[in-house]
Amino acid sequence: MNQKRINIVQPSTKEFIKEARQIPGYRLFDFLHGYVYARWPYLYISLGKEEHRLSPALAKISNTINRLLLPLLNPNGSGNNSRQTFAETYHGKVVPLEAAKQLVSVQEDVRIENLEQIIPYGQARDIVLKNPDHIVALECPCRAAKAGACQPTDVCLIVGEPFASFVKEHHPSRSRWIDSEGAVEILRAEEERGHVHHAFFKDAMFGRFYAICNCCACCCGAMGANRRGTPMLASSGYVSMVDEDLCIGCGDCNDYCQFFALSVNNGYATIDQSICMGCGVCVTHCPLDALTLIHDPTKGEPLEIMKLLSSAANN
Numbered sequence: 001m002n003q004k005r006i007n008i009v010q011p012s013t014k015e016f017i018k019e020a021r022q023i024p025g026y027r028l029f030d031f032l033h034g035y036v037y038a039r040w041p042y043l044y045i046s047l048g049k050e051e052h053r054l055s056p057a058l059a060k061i062s063n064t065i066n067r068l069l070l071p072l073l074n075p076n077g078s079g080n081n082s083r084q085t086f087a088e089t090y091h092g093k094v095v096p097l098e099a100a101k102q103l104v105s106v107q108e109d110v111r112i113e114n115l116e117q118i119i120p121y122g123q124a125r126d127i128v129l130k131n132p133d134h135i136v137a138l139e140c141p142c143r144a145a146k147a148g149a150c151q152p153t154d155v156c157l158i159v160g161e162p163f164a165s166f167v168k169e170h171h172p173s174r175s176r177w178i179d180s181e182g183a184v185e186i187l188r189a190e191e192e193r194g195h196v197h198h199a200f201f202k203d204a205m206f207g208r209f210y211a212i213c214n215c216c217a218c219c220c221g222a223m224g225a226n227r228r229g230t231p232m233l234a235s236s237g238y239v240s241m242v243d244e245d246l247c248i249g250c251g252d253c254n255d256y257c258q259f260f261a262l263s264v265n266n267g268y269a270t271i272d273q274s275i276c277m278g279c280g281v282c283v284t285h286c287p288l289d290a291l292t293l294i295h296d297p298t299k300g301e302p303l304e305i306m307k308l309l310s311s312a313a314n315n
Contacts, residue, residue: 012169015162023206034204038166041138045221046145091121092198092213092222093303094236096280096293097187100197100212102305104159104183106132112308117301120234123203127305134164135183139174140213142221149219155190157183157212163205183212190214194256196279198222198233199303217258237302238278238293242269246290253282253291 009017016038020031037044095103110129119125138156143149154176158167168175178186187197198213200222217223222232240261249267261276262269269282269290278299283291295302 010169012162012166016166019162019206026206030204034202034206037202037204038163039170041141041171042144045141091119091124091202092200092233093119094233094277094279095197095199095212095303096236096238096278097191097197097284099236099302099304100187100199101184103199103209103212103303104132104135104157104187105180106305106309108132110305110309112305112312115303115308118237118303119201120300121201124201124205124207126201126206126208127308128206128208129160131161131164132159133180134161135159135178135180136164136168136175137178137182137186138167138171140215140219142213142215143219144174145221146219150193150195150216155186155195155214157186157214159183159209159211163210187212187214191281191284194258194281194285196220196223196258196277196281217260223258233277235276235296235299236278236280236293237295237300238280239273239276239296239299240271240278240280240282240291241294242271243290243292244268246288248288248290250287253286256281256285 013035016035017031020026020034106129110127110132112127113125115125115127136158137154138158139153140149140156143151143153143155154174158164158175164177168177190197193216195214195216198215198220199209200211200213201207201209213220213222215223217227226233247268249264249269251264251269253269254262254264258279258281259275259277261272262282263272264270273296278293278296280293283293
């Protein structure tokens with residue numbers, strides 16, 4: 001009699017392991033961290049946002065690990081390369097809508113490494129896209145962890161392999177395959193809602209780009225952590241500027257600013273450029289086109305993958 005074969009390790013997990021083995025310096029600790037994060041993201045994020053009943057107890061355990069274990073794993077670490085806390089190895093790069101659309105429209109495999117000027121983190125700053133047309137829309141773990149969260153929830157985009165297949169296989173009821181056009185439509189809809197696009201990188205996810213988060217200040221764990229002083233987000237490289245000849249001080253931009261950098265003073269919109277992250281949401285919601293994004297070199301270089309690919313081809 002034929003017996004049904006039981007796969008203890010799912011195919012996507014095998015691909016995840018296979019990919020991990022090809023990463024120089026990728027340790028067992030990194031693999032376990034990455035596996036737990038991708039396998040149980042809802043628990044992981046709810047604990048990180050302190051919206052789970054076990055958060056206080058696990059926070060104490062995490063702090064103990066950070067203080068005692070991580071220095072032993074990386075005794076010579078210093079500066080940007082030191083592993084101080086789990087949170088500080090999880091990063092997002094703010095990207096305006098057009099740059100986000102580029103990331104889900106790539107039609108070829110990509111390898112662009114060590115993007116220090118663009119991704120200012122020691123552990124996660126590579127773009128390595130395998131099968132970039134493999135895209136999964138995932139129920140947002142941040143919104144899932146919050147009562148009364150913003151809708152809709154299936155707005156997190158997982159891009160490329162082995163990440164997309166891993167997420168779809170392990171979270172079939174909370175994810176769906178979409179094509180590039182579907183991903184662009186989600187980005188546009190979230191932009192219309194006033195939500196911010198973040199290209200996410202993580203050291204345990206092979207130190208490279210793997211997802212685009214589309215979220216808001218009230219729900220997003222990364223934005224909340226950033227406000228509290230944990231540098232989980234990098235600026236887009238742009239800042240918003242006001243044309244006072246066009247601005248009438250209506251306040252629409254202020255209503256949409258997710259980083260609380262906008263206010264209306266003396267009849268004009270005013271931008272605190274020290275906290276502006278250059279997301280561009282205010283620009284798209286100004287009815288008079290009085291706002292524009294300009295590149296600010298002090299905030300790093302923009303993540304514009306088509307320009308990066310063109311530059312790599314010319315070198």
